[in-house]
Amino acid sequence: DAGVTQSPTHLIKTRGQQVTLRCSPKSGHDTVSWYQQALGQGPQFIFQYYEEEERQRGNFPDRFSGHQFPNYSSELNVNALLLGDSALYLCASRWGGGGSTDTQYFGPGTRLTVL
């Protein structure tokens, strides 16, 4: 049973460019959340997708957008990259019908470096 997978593993971009990160949730999961983890910090919630719609959003600018596909996989897009966007981007999945149980499974992350 494959866990949460993310691609690519590493990415180097320059300021002003755009980037797309991808996530495949754990089998049986239909809800995907994205987090940004700066070096030495805890993950910060970007947004969550459920039934192909953004269900909740953290305190991130509109440059950060996402999408969820019918197979529950998800993309995170970041436009007009800034140096401060350099971080580990984590995807987490869970089953949305789980109610109070919050067993979120995290992927290994995509490390984005903006030069």
Add this chain to the structure above:
Amino acid sequence: QKEVEQDPGPLSVPEGAIVSLNCTYSNSAFQYFMWYRQYSRKGPELLMYTYSSGNKEDGRFTAQVDKSSKYISLFIRDSQPSDSATYLCAMRAPPSNTGKLIFGQGTTLQVKP
């Protein structure tokens, strides 16, 4: 002020020691409390999950929640070098059904053989 405060360490202990990791929080609406372990260059892995106040034990790990003090702890007994990692506390923000987590900064633990 951050919603969740966690001492980043680093914390260095000898093998076999009892480790105590702690977080404080400010939002009294938090109901669900988690501890994640993150090895270098890996994603966080769920260790313990606790609802409301009380204790929960799983092998060498014990999680405690004191909602009156807004304070949570993770104890590791008989610590091993393989426990060396960053430990993140996380809490569920309302509305609970969305699963949004608020994380602490993480505490880096090193267990020396």
